[in-house]
Amino acid sequence: MAGMSKDAFLHELLGRMSVEEMAGQLNLLTGAMDATGMKHSDDLEAKIRAGHCGAVLNVYTPAATRALQELALASPLGIPLIFGYDVIHGHRTIYPIPLGLSCSWNLDLIGRCARMAAAESAADGLHWVYSPMVDISQDPRWGRVAEGAGEDPWLGAQIAVAMVRGYQGNDLADPTSVLACVKHFALYGAPMGGRDYHTVDMSRREMEDTYFPPYRAAIDAGARTVMTAFNDIDGIPASANRWLLTELLRGQWGFQGWIVTDYTAVTEMKNHGTAATDADAARQSLEAGVDMDMVSEAFLSELPALVKSGAVREEQLDAAVLRVLETKWDLGLFRDPLARCNHEPVIHSTAENRSLAREAARESMVLLKNEGEILPLSKHQNIALIGPLADSRRDMLGCWIAAGDESLAASPLDGFREVATVVHAQGCGISEANEDLLADAIRAATQADVVVLVLGENWQMNGEAASRTDIRLPQCQRELAKHILQTGKPCVLVTMSGRPLELTWENSQFPAILHAWALGTEGGHALAEVIFGDAAPVGKLTMGFPRSVGQLPMTYREKPTGRPFNATEKYSSKYLDAPNDALYPFGHGLTYAAFDYGPVTASCTEMKPGEPITVSAEITNRTGHPATETLQLYVRDLVASVTRPLKELRGFQRITLDAGESKVVSFQLTDADLAFPGPDYQPLTEPGDFVAMVGPSSASVGCVRFTRTAING
Ligand code: GLC
DSSP: TOOOOHHHHHHHHHHOOOOOHHHHHEEEEESSSOOOSSSSTHHHHHHHTTTTOSSSEEEOOOHHHHHHHHHHHOOOOOOOEEEEEEOOOSSSSSOOOOOHHHHHHOOHHHHHHHHHHHHHTTTTTTTEEEOOBOOOSSSSSSGGGSSSOSSSSSHHHHHHHHHHHHHHHHHHHHHHTBBBEEEEETTHHHHHHOOTTOOOOOOHIIIIIIHHHHHHHHHHTTTTEEESSEEEEEEEEEGGGGGIIIIIIIIIIISSSSOOTTTTTTTHHHTTSSSSHHHHHHHHHHHTHHHHHHHHHHHHHHHHHHHHHTOOHHHHHHHHHHHHHHHHTTTTTTTTTTTTSSSSOOOSSSSSHHHHHHHHHHOEEEEEGGGGOOOOOTTSSSEEEEEETTHHHHHHHHHHOOOGGGGGGHHHHHHHTSSSEEEEESOOOOOOOHHHHHHHHHHHHHHHSSSEEEEEEEEEESSTTTOOOOOOOHHHHHHHHHHHHHTTTOOEEEEEEEOOOHHHHHHHOEEEEEEEEOOOTTHHHHHHHHHHHOOOOOOSSSOOBSOOOOOOSOOOOOOSSSSSSTOOOSSSSSSSSSSSSSSSSOOOOOOOOOOOEEEESSSSSSEEEOOOOEEEEEEEEEESSOEEEEEEEEEEEEEEEEEEOOOHHHHHHHEOOOOTTEEEEEEETTTTTGOOOOSSSSOOOOOOOEEEEEEEEEEEEEEEEEEEEOTTT
């Protein structure tokens, strides 16, 4: 290798590889330190020794990765392995689930969290994280909304970029950088019925308008790998969809990295019914543009014979292998293959990392309701902390916790006990009632000054393979709530979940509701800070909470339709038994303050092509202490060549105002902000009338109209 250029080295190596060894480089096998799919990789070590494995997932720590890397280095060609893992919201130090952290709307914080996860992963022998998951979704029945950034493509794209940059840093050879993996390509967040792995059927326009932008942004930010989704697209499984992977991703978007399938997705094409054999599946997948086969081993078992028979062109195999080898070069693996596994275990959850996790937890919580300003509570009251999640450290971590250690996590009880006098009672199980627990809880409530009820989903009720048709709190938890409310004690509800919940009944019963998602290692401490006012909640929902599961799928970005909602007109688009809007809409989130919004103004009434327009609004902090608000800017294209949403997010600003302070907040709108996919699906900005909106949520905005003139206007 000494003195050889990358290109010369890689082509020389490729020239020495047998077709079996080439197929081996495209073979991703799983270790046993975690289980993230049905099939396991038997004889993993034998395959590595033979040079029939290019990468391994679900193995980490310097010792475990070194043991396997040394086997690979001893194989005939000694090509090093890449180690990958599902580091979704932290590796050892766990921060809030991505849907929760997205509610911070703090791109810098999100990037810093990804950077921390990268450093902890790399110190544990890893090169590759299966993140960011950037699937847009409008359906909280789908449990994997927990892993994404909600329903809005414009915000989701910005969060995707922040995460890719956090993971990959400026140089993959940096010992703290890891490969990002954009998933799940594509459209996985729109399964029929919100049921995981179900069919996706979608117009190209909706793909371009709503679902593609975050994938595209992550690719443009330099993400080095992409993972294919389990679902079919236009009837072709994503892992065999040449239009998706080669014509669009590589051809139109210019993706230069490599494509890995999701877990056993190659052989699952037989279940889809588009391949009769593993050989069919392997051929279809490679020809579509897939480079690496996760765990199904169809590439290893079938491609050598397919190439030898001429059914698959060897050049196709060469190209896939080169993309993988190039990444190994860029990671520095050929220069120093043991760089990430030749040290003793690193102490991960350092004070600095825990401090960042705590900051992230604070900023992820969303105050949904606070009537009579019952929150924040005084620490000098007798507090009853009740509920099946109140003392759970594991559920505070949430789904997909990688190497997270629940013993290091702070439950709500851990956090509360540090700052107040607390009596704890479980009240019921997650999904089963218990008379004795209920009696204890009623007694604890009766003896307290105020009750904090912690209810919601445990960590197995969301994430992968965890879709729900009923997204309310479990029945026994609602029964517990009724009994606690009947004591007449002031009661605050804290909800935890990996998805928007249906909280219509709770909204009618509780004066205050704070949604805490699953906040990670420092969750209990951050929750106590917000409940007792040492920190104010700043989160804003990135996915609306429906009034009823019957409204789903739903989005604030809905279109007007030909018969827009009209409460008094029978023949207008509405339900007989529920309103159209969300209970808590996209962008909603309160804080411990009140703001006044002045009128929204525009710098001009006519926007000329190429010249931005400035939209402004004055905001005043009416409270006697400093307060923070995230203002949002939305736009509507009133008349266009295709139907356009009633509103779309196109800007946000977080500001902190002193007591009584007023400030004019301004946003710039450019032609690009008004663009939409044209007839050729390329960005198109048309002349015409627009409305700009500014406010604290998608459902509470002031408006100003302006006209964008034609070129000759
Ligand atoms: C799982 C998930 C995917 C994950 C992969 C590896 O089935 O769908 O998100 O990265 O397999 O664990």
